[in-house]
Amino acid sequence: GQQVMQIPQYQHVQEGEDFTTYCNSSTTLSNIQWYKQRPGGHPVFLIQLVKSGEVKKQKRLTFQFGEAKKNSSLHITATQTTDVGTYFCAGSGGSNYKLTFGKGTLLTVNP
């Protein structure tokens, strides 16, 4: 079945440093979504990428979808303490309803 791998598992940064998490799928994806989960909270949708090579920005967050639609990345510029949480990618491919989630990257930020 489809597998979505995400690295790194953990990332600790100083406030102001940049952060990147990477997502790789074993199969070609039709779309990929990113979610953020604060400690003790629930996942919250951030964005969806659909097109090959697509790049989307949300303030300090930049999301990319690879040309082959098998990988994606999330980059945060100049991290803040409010960025703390686990970032999940979730891909859909083949089936028309099911998202396969990566294990997530836990970001901690030292003020």
Next chain:
Amino acid sequence: NAGVMQNPRHLVRRRGQEARLRCSPMKGHSHVYWYRQLPEEGLKFMVYLQKENIIDESGMPKERFSAEFPKEGPSILRIQQVVRGDSAAYFCASSPAGAGFGYEQYFGPGTRLTVT
């Protein structure tokens, strides 16, 4: 517009008891997904339901676990004869259509199940 609601938020059960978790999707959403999350783990898909239908239960253990989404009322995830390994956070998510069509999933606050 109320979001996805789950109750109870915390549930403690002794080994061998039944756990019943409820999920009310967002208004207008007819697709419900259940996920299980262990500490510091990702979200593991369990089951996908539409009203009165189970579409995909491939992620759900065949024994002791069942799910339903009746015509009226919330979706229910039932775990019979709970064991300590069932302790986890269970999240419900809803969407207006299948996520593969490009619809985001809206998650509820989760039910934290502890089996003693």
